[in-house]
Amino acid sequence: MVGISDTLMRELGGTVPRRTEPKPLCLKVGARIRELRTERGMSLQDLAEAGALSKGHLSSIEQGLAAITIETVERIAAALGVSPFCVITFPEDDELDRIADLARKLPKGERRKLRKELEGRTTHEPPA
Amino acid sequence: MVGISDTLMRELGGTVPRRTEPKPLCLKVGARIRELRTERGMSLQDLAEAGALSKGHLSSIEQGLAAITIETVERIAAALGVSPFCVITFPEDDELDRIADLARKLPKGERRKLRKELEGRTTHEPPA
Known part of the structure; x- marks a missing residue:
């Protein structure tokens, strides 16, 4: 895989930088989202649709490879039917x-x- | 003030886009951070130093004018001495x-x- 920095990706117009090395916090949040999703018996596809995210982006988030803003947290929380804070608990x-x-x-x-x-x-x- | 879109700012190399119109969630998170900060008797300067953020960036966050990632939430929470989730409660x-x-x-x-x-x-x- 060609190494492209987040900064370069942003400069190239990418709005959702996908990292090659997950950050510890993103890993934890990704695992938490997967936990809440499976607790509800939802597939990746189900949650992606409910949250109006692409399945690829959601998959990156669950693997800790995507930068996550609080807006994304709010959107995923709404799709899971929980308060936003539950996603980073x-x-x-x-x-x-x-x-x-x-x-x-x-x-x-x-x-x-x-x-x-x-x-x-x-x-x-x-x-x- | 000249209107520059977030996208253009990113293209120009800005890593912390400051919005001219606050988003509702960012306003709420900003108010929450201010609440937790004043509860502790911390000044903007105190919290900025403890969280290794610029005072200007923290001020933008408290006014709901800055995009907030979960890493920023974690950093501010650590500086406030609370769990990350408390910042979006x-x-x-x-x-x-x-x-x-x-x-x-x-x-x-x-x-x-x-x-x-x-x-x-x-x-x-x-x-x-």
Whole structure:
């Protein structure tokens, strides 16, 4: 493969630079998207269509080879039916990420109950 | 101000296109970053230095005028001392976002307790 830098690709008019070496964060986000997609039983094609992305671009993203903007995160999240933040949540890395991911899996009623519980516990906000 | 399109700016070699019209998502992320920054009593200069960004770029981001990649999100999150997902969490928009933000404000011990509680509640994962 001929090595073309991201900068050169952009200068040549490419709007979606595809890297040959994945960056660690992109790898993690790609793996996370694949996890959420398979959790829903969606194929690459299904998610690409729902998110109005090309299948090739989505595949690059899942392999950690594409630069990802927050707009792309938002679009993929909408297609998956989750909040944008869920796409960059890494339950294995951090306790707060783990909490956010466990809360995501709760049924709606349980989630509402949890939100009310937490509003009662938190004292960092001034009373209304 | 002379109107230069993002595409033209990229072609001219600009790596950080600054928009003249903010996009809704960028506005929200910019406001969120400002919120987390002021919550910590950090100035624009403080956060720019901690995140190794120029003050001008950070200011554009906070105003919703700069394209934001997930790498930038990660860098700003590290400088703020939060998980990357916290930067794109919007507590006013969604119950799950609200839960994640309330959990963020809990003391560490409370957070651990909550994580254990949730691990007990969630039944979506197969037993180990």
